[in-house]
Amino acid sequence: MAIEQLVDTINALLPQTQCTKCGYDGCKPYARALAEGSADINRCPPGGDAGVAKLSQLLGKPIKPVDPECGEPGPLRVAVIDEQHCIGCTLCIQACPVDAIVGANKRMHTVLADWCTGCDLCLPPCPVDCIEMVEVPGQPNWTIENALLARHRYEQRQQRLAAPVDDKLAPVASEADKQAAVANALARARARRGQS
Numbered sequence: 051m052a053i054e055q056l057v058d059t060i061n062a063l064l065p066q067t068q069c070t071k072c073g074y075d076g077c078k079p080y081a082r083a084l085a086e087g088s089a090d091i092n093r094c095p096p097g098g099d100a101g102v103a104k105l106s107q108l109l110g111k112p113i114k115p116v117d118p119e120c121g122e123p124g125p126l127r128v129a130v131i132d133e134q135h136c137i138g139c140t141l142c143i144q145a146c147p148v149d150a151i152v153g154a155n156k157r158m159h160t161v162l163a164d165w166c167t168g169c170d171l172c173l174p175p176c177p178v179d180c181i182e183m184v185e186v187p188g189q190p191n192w193t194i195e196n197a198l199l200a201r202h203r204y205e206q207r208q209q210r211l212a213a214p215v216d217d218k219l220a221p222v223a224s225e226a227d228k229q230a231a232v233a234n235a236l237a238r239a240r241a242r243r244g245q246s
């Protein structure tokens with residue numbers, strides 16, 4: 051198999067959270083390192099043991115546990131922003147690889163839970179530590195469909211960031227998604243004010 055084809059085949063087996071826990075700058079760079087034989091098959095915590103098994107089968111390498119230095123496999127968790135403490139700095143938006151956060155400068159931000167891959171990348175940049183990762187009761191495990199959508203959103207974002215400056219702020223989430231998320235956030239804020 052040609053190397054680019056192998057990279058794409060491996061990439062299609064990866065969860066596409068783009069979390070960088072493998073030590074590479076996203077799923078495709080890890081896929082490339084695997085194709086080139088410079089990375090081991092057990093570096094993807096979101097893929098878990100099932101992911102290692104798929105890579106083992108494809109690449110003919112022995113199964114091994116996920117490398118704990120990369121992180122622990124676990125249930126999907128999504129980011130939730132404490133909107134009372136958010137200062138609207140936009141740093142989380144800049145860190146999110148799949149455009150799952152909406153908000154504007156100096157306005158509270160909110161997460162589109164259905165878009166969140168649980169990558170944790172928005173946590174470190176938040177200057178007021180107001181983002182928490184939570185398990186969603188009844189949330190299904192990460193599926194192939196989730197991975198396809200996350201990959202699409204990631205690639206759209208990459209294209210937008212590579213575009214001329216004027217195009218970079220073009221929204222990727224649909225207006226309806228964004229308006230619904232902001233309306234929900236405002237309703238939650240009103241409800242909190244009503245309680246206090």
Ligand code: SF4
Pocket residue numbers: 064065066067068069070071072073074075076077078080093094095096097
């Ligand atoms: S999901 Fe995270 S750890 Fe797994 S390959 Fe993608 S970036 Fe690496």
Ligand code: SF4
Pocket residue numbers: 128129145146147148149150151161165166167168169170171172173
């Ligand atoms: S909201 Fe945070 S945890 Fe969710 S995908 Fe974006 S950066 Fe990752």
Ligand code: SF4
Pocket residue numbers: 131135136137138139140141142143153158159175176177178179180181
């Ligand atoms: S990084 Fe934190 S404070 Fe800044 S916009 Fe995001 S949630 Fe709000």
